[in-house]
Amino acid sequence: MILVIGDTNDITTNIAMEWIRHYTKDVKRINFSGYTPLNSLKITNQTCTSKIACIDTSKVEKIWHRRGSMRFLPSTLRNTTSSLYTYLKKEEDSLLKSLEDILGETKEYIGSYHKEVENYKIDYLLKAKDCGIRIPDTLITTSKKELQSFFNAYDQIITKDIRYGIKIKAQDSGMYSAGTFVVSEDMITSMKEHFAPTLVQEKIDKKYEIRVFFFKTTLYPMAILSQNDTKTSVDYRNYNREKPNRNVPVLLPKHIEQKVLNFIKRSRLSTGSIDLIVDRSDDYIFLEVNPQGQLDWVSKHCNYYIEKNIAEYLVFK
Amino acid sequence: MDQIKKLQPVLPLTFQKAEIQKNRIFKQQNKTIAIDYIDTDAMTPYSFYRPISKIFTL
Numbered sequence A: 001m002i003l004v005i006g007d008t009n010d011i012t013t014n015i016a017m018e019w020i021r022h023y024t025k026d027v028k029r030i031n032f033s034g035y036t037p038l039n040s041l042k043i044t045n046q047t048c049t050s051k052i053a054c055i056d057t058s059k060v061e062k063i064w065h066r067r068g069s070m071r072f073l074p075s076t077l078r079n080t081t082s083s084l085y086t087y088l089k090k091e092e093d094s095l096l097k098s099l100e101d102i103l104g105e106t107k108e109y110i111g112s113y114h115k116e117v118e119n120y121k122i123d124y125l126l127k128a129k130d131c132g133i134r135i136p137d138t139l140i141t142t143s144k145k146e147l148q149s150f151f152n153a154y155d156q157i158i159t160k161d162i163r164y165g166i167k168i169k170a171q172d173s174g175m176y177s178a179g180t181f182v183v184s185e186d187m188i189t190s191m192k193e194h195f196a197p198t199l200v201q202e203k204i205d206k207k208y209e210i211r212v213f214f215f216k217t218t219l220y221p222m223a224i225l226s227q228n229d230t231k232t233s234v235d236y237r238n239y240n241r242e243k244p245n246r247n248v249p250v251l252l253p254k255h256i257e258q259k260v261l262n263f264i265k266r267s268r269l270s271t272g273s274i275d276l277i278v279d280r281s282d283d284y285i286f287l288e289v290n291p292q293g294q295l296d297w298v299s300k301h302c303n304y305y306i307e308k309n310i311a312e313y314l315v316f317k
Numbered sequence B: 001m002d003q004i005k006k007l008q009p010v011l012p013l014t015f016q017k018a019e020i021q022k023n024r025i026f027k028q029q030n031k032t033i034a035i036d037y038i039d040t041d042a043m044t045p046y047s048f049y050r051p052i053s054k055i056f057t058l
Helices: A011-023 A082-106 A115-117 A121-130 A146-151 A185-189 A256-265 A296-302 A306-316 B004-005 B013-017
Strands: A002-005 A026-029 A038-043 A048-052 A062-065 A108-110 A138-144 A157-160 A168-169 A172-176 A194-202 A207-213 A218-225 A247-248 A272-279 A284-290 B019-022 B022-027 B031-038 B053-057
Touching: A002 A011, A011 A026, A011 A062, A011 A296, A011 A306, A038 A108, A048 A082, A048 A157, A062 A306, A062 B022, A082 A108, A082 A115, A121 A138, A121 A284, A138 A146, A146 A185, A146 A194, A146 A296, A157 B013, A185 B013, A194 B013, A207 A256, A207 A306, A218 A256, A218 A272, A247 A296, A256 A272
Parallel strands: A002 A026, A002 A062, A062 A108
Antiparallel strands: A038 A048, A138 A194, A157 A194, A168 A172, A172 B019, A207 A218, A207 A272, A218 A247, A272 A284, B022 B031, B031 B053
């Protein structure tokens, strides 16, 4: 049996499920947006068994964890006061992580919720560097003096979130991250001498960006021609909805491909999306990796049929 | 949000360009039934763009 953990509105889950069902009927799906009953997780000195949404997990051979997580909290508890929900969510998260590890011991588990949650950019930058992939010079600091020195050392620098995008909700409004942007001297001048940890990087003069979706050891690279649009020139994710960037399939040089595969192996990721920049000297620079990211646009822009390939792997391999 | 703005000099640089967006609250018989908010953190790519506003039923 194949178990797919996804989301009701996730286009990739939906398309892949169509392909899977075309090949086999022996598949179950759990959606992030719904409540998933944890019937039991029984641990004895001899055995460890689980039953989730009435699925005996001993009958599951492969799990594809595409998006989100199982949600064991009933919906009434999700709308409680924020501190109660925060506590319950922490308990749920610790259970989810253990469950992922337990299931991963006895079956092929592709994808991960806790890799997504514990997606620490700094750690992955270091792993990429260890695998021989160039990374942007990076500073994380709470000191205005250090920040100013870094600013002075490069033509331009950018800033972005260390891990989580800003998402602060109030009664009738919310404050949200603006993504990656260029830092000006005025911004630094307005800061106090010490502040909360801030991440800055040298701004790479890029020719184009590459998103590499990978599933196991198969790479699906796509070039994003973001440079000619001022809105997307710093980061393609500052999307221009009126005039989107051109996206095309691209081949990675063999030596870069090997470094990327080494990085995937070192990071113990089974699937995800890597963001690279190609600079004016045709150097490849690693930015970050997302264990659970959007891939339908890579699949469709490049005619990769990634969802079909995933389905075939799950059913036949 | 005003308090956050006052704290800006000691917040990470990323707050200097953070966007404030209003929620749109849908009411029926004076009861809130849904909140529609734009989540700019969604990172949903353009071409096969799913609307990044979500309707939540409370």
